[in-house]
Amino acid sequence: MKRSRFGCPWLALLLLSGALPAQAHGSNVQFRTTEAIEIQAQFDSGTPMSEAQVTVYAPDDPATPWLQGITDERGHFTFTPDPARAGNWEVKVRQAGHGDIISVPVGELASETVIAQTHAADSTSAATTAEPTDSTPAATTAEQPALIARADWSGSAYTPLQKWLMAASGLWGFIGTALFFTRRKG
Amino acid sequence: MTDSAMSSQSKRWPQFAAMLLMTALAVGCNTSEVAEEADPDVENAPPETEAATTTDEVETGTGTLQLVANGEDFVRQGFTTKDGWDITFDRVLVTLANVEAHQTEPPYDPDSDDELQAIETITLVAAPETIDLAAGDAEAEPILVSEEDVPGGQYNALSWDVVVAESGEAEGAAIALFGQASKDGRTLDFALRLDEPLSYTCGEFVGDERKGIVKADANANVEATLHFDHIFGDAELAADDELNAGALGFEPLAALAEGDTVEADSARLAAELDAAAYEQLTAAIASLGHVGEGHCKLN
Incomplete structure (x- = not known):
């Protein structure tokens, strides 16, 4: 995952100083950082499914679309799930008779970083397979869509590095405090 | 201090x-x-809509789950093949068996190597049952095959077999196609009997609506879909479209005509089509099974 060289210091500065809304002449512009799910839709030839129909279903209401939209020209679609609705968020992408659906676990069921994929990138077309075998990933001669969902969706969880840093910070606090009072008595 | x-x-x-x-x-x-x-540019904000169907509603009580089979408009209305033959079907006989609907967690992905993990499995067809996908008029609904009272929940996977019929008009064939093909003023009657058995494990239906969600005292359905354009191709698509590239078309079959009739079973097709064409045909047959636009794994 690409990281900005400047991202962490900027965020740290904002956290220390407090993030304030920018106000001028009665306007009110605010920002917030969010954790999003990005869907990448492409045919197994690698062609992006651009301007494909996207329907998102929340885990607690599988029959009703929670969000509808279209992919961009790169076949990407990004949305921010409701963190209060934990479970499998399902995203359906369709274009010109081709379709696929992907399930993205969010919240309690989620791992700290989720990468879900519905189609093996190296899948081979059955058109070249006279005798189907167990290794045949899907039965098709037609171009099939493939969806990849990439998310740094952690809910209330943190990455192992973050947990380690926080634990180290806390531990150092205890040690430092103990040393402080020990030295004072001496 | x-x-x-x-x-x-x-x-x-x-x-x-x-x-x-x-x-x-x-x-x-x-x-x-x-x-x-x-x-x-593509960040999408969540809507502020009330949930119409909650999971609790879905998972309690008993409803009815129907199995429908669908040959799509290609079968009901006819179509033009990739090589310009206008095809209409009189009958498309498919013999289904061992059809099971599953509630899976995690949702089954036929494109992965993961095993289907069912928390509920319902048998919708056990013994072989032959259906005619071309039954009804051009606007007919998909064919109702069976229905069962089932526990509520989301049946998000379907496994099914296509087996060789042991009796009736389709006897000896897993799939039997009867119809007419016309091109340049010539019309051929065809009867194709394909005896290759098939077995699929599919994920969730992908289409206009979401299927398989059974609520208390209500009907829902799951669909076994067969894409016959994979065999014949589709003139509405570009010649180099992957579907057309993988399809046999009708011209190689027309070459087998005797008079104005093409009658062939798998043995004759294997013997008289050239090797590449027969390989293309068997691959296309293997790829027929879908759930709407959703994928199936060939077992």
Whole structure:
């Protein structure tokens, strides 16, 4: 995952100083950082499914679309799930008779970083397979869509590095405090 | 407090500041990664709509789950093949068996190597049952095959077999196609009997609506879909479209005509089509099974 060289210091500065809304002449512009799910839709030839129909279903209401939209020209679609609705968020992408659906676990069921994929990138077309075998990933001669969902969706969880840093910070606090009072008595 | 104690305390402040900074960095790094990944042009805000069907509603009680089979408009209305033959079907006989609907967790992905993990399985067809996908008029609904009272829930996977019929008009064939093909003023009657058995495990239906969600005292359905354009191709698609590239078309079959009739079973097709065409045909047959536009794994 690409990281900005400047991202962490900027965020740290904002956290220390407090993030304030920018106000001028009665306007009110605010920002917030969010954790999003990005869907990448492409045919197994690698062609992006651009301007494909996207329907998102929340885990607690599988029959009703929670969000509808279209992919961009790169076949990407990004949305921010409701963190209060934990479970499998399902995203359906369709274009010109081709379709696929992907399930993205969010919240309690989620791992700290989720990468879900519905189609093996190296899948081979059955058109070249006279005798189907167990290794045949899907039965098709037609171009099939493939969806990849990439998310740094952690809910209330943190990455192992973050947990380690926080634990180290806390531990150092205890040690430092103990040393402080020990030295004072001496 | 003595001066030395105050001095000692003041020396500790950098340590506390460092601890606070480390914590802030830890939180800040996580948040910035995601913000950079998201493309603001396609970021989509959540709607503020009330849920119409909750999971609790779905999972309680008993409803009815129907199995429908669908040959799509290609079968009901006819179509033009990739090589220009206008095809209409009189009958498309398919013999289904061992059809099971599953509630799976996690949702089954036929494109992965993961096993289907069912928390509920319902048998919809056990013994072989032959259906005619071309039954009804051009606007007919998909064919109702069976229905069962089932526990509520989301049946998000379907497994099914196509087997060789042991009796009736389709006897000896798993799939039997009867119809007419016309091109350049010539019309051929065809009867194709394909005896290759098939077995599929499919994920969730993909189409205009979501299927398989059974609520208390209500009907829902799951669909076994067969894409016959995979065999013949589709003139509405580009010649180099992957579907057409993989399809046999009708011309190689027309070459087998005797008079105005093409009658062939799998044995004759294997013997008289050239090797590449027969390989293309068997691959196309293997790829027939879908759930709407959703994928199936060939077992």
